[in-house]
Amino acid sequence: MKVQQHRIKYYVLGFYLLLLAVWQGLFSAQVLPDYLFPSPWQVVRRLWELAADNYLWPSLKATFQRMGIGFAIAATIGLLIGLLMGTVQVVNSCLRSLFLGLQTLPTAAWVPVSLLIYGLSDRGIYFVIFMSSAPAVAIATSDGVLHIPRIYLQVARTLGTPAYAMPVRIILPASLPSIVTGLKLGWTLAWHGGVSAELIKSTIGLGFLLQMGRELNDAAQVIGIMLLTVIFGVLLDQCVFGLIQKRILKRWGLTPKA
C-alpha cells in the first residue's frame, strides 16, 4: 500500500497511540499485578514525582555532562586515530582488526574492568564511554579517508596545495560524510556504555535512577527512566547528528535526487 508522503507522520502518530492503548489495555486486563506492570499514567506520575523531589534534573544534567565530556574526548581521539589509520597503511592494518574485535564486545562488558581499575569514581564512567565509542569513530574516519576520490587529491596537488595543508583542506572535509556517520554511531554507543556504567557506579544519573527503581521494587520508575533514556537518546541521535548528517550528505551530493 502506498501512503502519501505528508500523511506518513499521522500514521506514525497513530501507531504510537495504538501502542499506548495496548499498554493500557494489558494493564486493565491485569495480565501482571500492577506493582510489576504499571499503567502509562502511573509511569508519568512517578516521573513527575521524581522531578518534584528534585531527583530527575540533577540526574539528567549529570548524565548529559558525562556523555558530553566523555564523548567529546572519545570523538577527538577517535578522529585523530582514524586520520592516522587512513594515511598510514600499517597502522590501519593493525588497529582495524583490533577495533573491529573490540566492537564485538557489548558496551556493558567494559563496566567490570572499569570497576577494577577506577573503583566507583566517575572516571570509570568516562572510561566506559570512551572504550565504547572511540573505536567506532576511528573506523568510520579511516574508512572516509581511504575512500576519498583520488581526483580531489590530484586537483589539490596540481593547484599547489602543500602536503602539510592537505589534512585540513582536503582530507578532513572530503571524509566528513563518513566521519559524521561514525560520530552518530559513536554517540549511540557512548549512550549505551554510559548508562550501563551508571547502573553500577554512580549515585546520580539516569542509570542510577534505573537501578534505584529496581532496588525500591518500583516498576513505574524503572520503565519511566527507560523511556526517558530512549527519548533523549533518540532526540540527540536524530535531531542533532541526524540533521547534520542529512545536510552534509546533501551538500556532498551523496543523496539520490528526489
Added chain:
Amino acid sequence: MPAADSNLEAPAEAHPIKLKLTNVAKLYVNASKPVAALQPINAEIRAGEFVVFFGPSGCGKSTLLNLIAGFEEPSEGEITLDGARVEGPHHDRLMLFQEHGLFPWLNVIENVLFGLRRQFRFKPKARREKARQFLQMVHLDQFEKAPIHELSGGMKQRVALARALAPDPKVLLVDEPFPALDALTRTKLYGDLQEIFLRTQKTIILVTHDAREAACLGDRVLVFSGRPGRIKADIAINLPRVRDINDPKVAEFAKLVMSQLEGPAGESPTT
C-alpha cells in the same frame, strides 16, 4: 575543399615552442611482463596552440597527457616546458578532468579561489575579483555563492574550467571533459572553450576519441594509434574560429582525421 596538410612538421609560425616532447616512452609492468603503453614520441607544441590528441581507447593519448601533467613519469625521454624539465604536478600545467573534481564542501567561487591560494602577490580582495572575472568568462557569475550539488553537469564542468584557468597555467590540459554531458550542453561548451581560447591565448592540449570534437576544437590534431601508442599523423585544421561542431567543413576535417587512423600505414584501431 579545405587545404589539409598532413605533414609531420609543426606549422612554421612565429610562436615559440612551449612544450617539447623528446623520445617520450612509457612502459607498464603487467604481470611481471613490461607492456609498452607509448612508443618513443617526439612532438613540439607552440605557445598559443590548441592541440588535440585523438585516437581510440588504449592508444596512450591519456597516458601522454598524464605524463605532461606530471601524475606519472615517462620511462624514457623527457618533457620540457619553456625549456625546463617537467617534474611532478605543478600549477603551470593544470588539468581539466573527465569528472569535474570540484570540492563539494566549497561553493562555486570558493572552488575557483582554491587555485588562487598560492598567489601570494594578490591580496584576498584581488583574488576574489580575479575569481569573479573567470566565472564571468564561463558565464557563471550569477552563481558564485551556489553550492556545487545544485549545478547541472555542464555548469560544473564550466566551474572546473574557471578553476583551472584562474591560476594562469602555462598549459591547460583537458582530458575528455564532455562525454558525460548531453549533446546540447556539449555544443555550447565547444563554443565557450573556443571563445576562451581566443581570449586568453592559452596553450591547450585536449584528449578525445571523438573525431568531430577533434576537428572542431584543434589547431592541430595528433592522431594516435595503439598499441603501443604512437603518433600516426599530425593534421592542421585551418578553419576560422569560433567553429560550429555541425559545420560541414568541420565534418570534412573529421573525416580526414578518421581516415588517418584507418590509413594504410598501420593496423586498424582497436576500441
